[in-house]
Amino acid sequence: MHSIGSRWPHDKRAIFVKHRATLLCVRALCQIRMAIPNPNEDASTAVGAAPQDDPYLLPSIMASVVLHDGGYDETNLGPNTPIDVLTDSVEIDRPDLVWLALTNPIRSSQQSREIDNLAKKIHDYRGKLLIGGNQSATYANSFVKFFPTMAEFYRKAISVGN
Secondary structure, X not given: OHHHHOOOOOOOOHHHHHHHHHHHHHHHHHHHHHHOOOOOOOOOEEEEEOEOOOOOOHHHHHHHHHHHHOOOEEEEOXXXXXXXXXXXXXXXXXXOEEEEEOOOOOOOHHHHHHHHHHHHHHHHOOOEXXXXXXXXXXXXXXXXXXXXXXXXXXXXXXXXXX
């Protein structure tokens, strides 16, 4: 996707190509997810999203499918989700695992404080917050585990759920 998107300044068709490629990937991921059996009734729970101003669909969908494959009862709140909305969901449902997919960098101290608050709420009830994506290094907190690849994310998620 990155190589397709990087063509944009030089090729006006790149937006069409990238949007089409994204749609094809979403369709494929949805078909994969539907082929995976539903989790057990006593499965570990997970909720996650990409934060506000992060419009990318694929990272959070991929995390959701990976967790579903790992036996989690997962809920993907999708892209462009305000952190306070994710925090509200966490306070209500207290999931075992929370993910945040960062494709855009954390640019404001306000957004960083909101993630700090989310991390603290999760830590208080002994849940786990996993942050992944190519901009995960733009946020730092001792309560959080960072994962630059889906393979590493999967391994950690499975160890948390068991």
